[in-house]
Amino acid sequence: DAGVIQSPRHEVTEMGQEVTLRCKPISGHDYLFWYRQTMMRGLELLIYFNNNVPIDDSGMPEDRFSAKMPNASFSTLKIQPSEPRDSAVYFCASWTRGLAKNIQYFGAGTRLSVL
Amino acid sequence: DAKTTQPPSMDCAEGRAANLPCNHSTISGNEYVYWYRQIHSQGPQYIIHGLKNNETNEMASLIITEDRKSSTLILPHATLRDTAVYYCIVRVAPYNTNAGKSTFGDGTTLTVKP
Numbered sequence: 157d158a159g160v161i162q163s164p165r166h167e168v169t170e171m172g173q174e175v176t177l178r179c180k181p182i183s184g185h186d187y188l189f190w191y192r193q194t195m196m197r198g199l200e201l202l203i204y205f206n207n208n209v210p211i212d213d214s215g216m217p218e219d220r221f222s223a224k225m226p227n228a229s230f231s232t233l234k235i236q237p238s239e240p241r242d243s244a245v246y247f248c249a250s251w252t253r254g255l256a257k258n259i260q261y262f263g264a265g266t267r268l269s270v271l
Numbered sequence: 272d273a274k275t276t277q278p279p280s281m282d283c284a285e286g287r288a289a290n291l292p293c294n295h296s297t298i299s300g301n302e303y304v305y306w307y308r309q310i311h312s313q314g315p316q317y318i319i320h321g322l323k324n325n326e327t328n329e330m331a332s333l334i335i336t337e338d339r340k341s342s343t344l345i346l347p348h349a350t351l352r353d354t355a356v357y358y359c360i361v362r363v364a365p366y367n368t369n370a371g372k373s374t375f376g377d378g379t380t381l382t383v384k385p
Contacts, residue, residue, distance in 0.1 A: 160314075189373075191375075198375060198376070198377055198378075199315070199358075199375040200375075201373065201374065245312070247314050247315075249314070249315075258303075258320075259317040259320075260307075260315075260317065260373060261317070262314030262315045262316070263314050264313060264314055265312070265313070265314050267312075
């Protein structure tokens with residue numbers, strides 16, 4: 157398996173624009189997580205899904221952020237409108253309860269810069 | 272999830288063992304200790320985990336105290352490529368509804384020096 161795949165790797169946009177980040181989890185993993193990492197706040201869990209259903213979105217900062225998982229192999233995190241304070245690295249991770257090690261696997265991240 | 276406390280930074284000489292401590296004094300009986308590391312700009316990578324017994328794999332060893340209130344990650348022969356931020360996390364057992372949810376603290380920045 158190619159691991160968790162995120163796109164794009166880098167995104168530069170202007171304030172007010174819509175940004176969509178994409179994630180393909182590892183095949184067979186039934187949990188998907190979105191994290192945000194900044195120098196100030198570290199690695200924060202934004203939202204996670206189980207079997208495509210959002211379970212906990214308490215970490216989503218505000219209504220400008222939304223996440224969807226239309227099927228088991230794809231998820232998006234959307235920011236509309238984007239603001240400079242949204243600049244961060246966004247990681248997607250996937251996991252399944254069924255494996256003995258119960259390891260969370262992370263993607264390479266999307267570095268977002270909002271100008 | 273239980274809160275963890277780690278030193279912000281540590282140095283280690285190349286080829287020597289790196290011992291990274293973690294305090295998790297409020298850990299519950301059904302919570303596991305996981306260690307991840309994040310090499311510059313990459314996604315966090317799993318290293319090892321345990322419940323109460325010491326564990327060893329090809330990357331590291333994990334020593335958990337008998338009262339489970341602290342643990343130590345040991346990299347037996349540190350290399351320059353082990354320079355990274357190391358996160359200690361406690362997480363509930365896999366059968367728990369919130370099993371996948373992880374709270375990452377600030378971690379320990381390990382610098383391996385030649």
